[in-house]
Amino acid sequence: MSKLFNLPQGEYLLYKDGVLFGGIYDDRFLIKKTNYSSSLNLKEETPYNGAIPMYLIDTEDSNIIKDIIDNLVLELK
Secondary structure, rough: OOEEEOOOOOOOOEEOOOEEEEEEEEEEEEEEHHHHHOOOOOOOOOOOOOOOOEEEEEEOHHHHHHHHHHHHHHHOO
């Protein structure tokens, strides 16, 4: 099951199966840095000043996004 939590600043935290894997920050889809996500050669961005850098998902292909999320959540469990 996936969940979406809206933060006061208009940002969203993204969960799947109870695992926080990323978020939407200023209209950017960012995911946590892990061994798996590091292997994807994604652009690193900071969600907001002072935050830990994350990786930008810059595609609208739902199959690619699903594959990335599934593998990322599997590693984070």
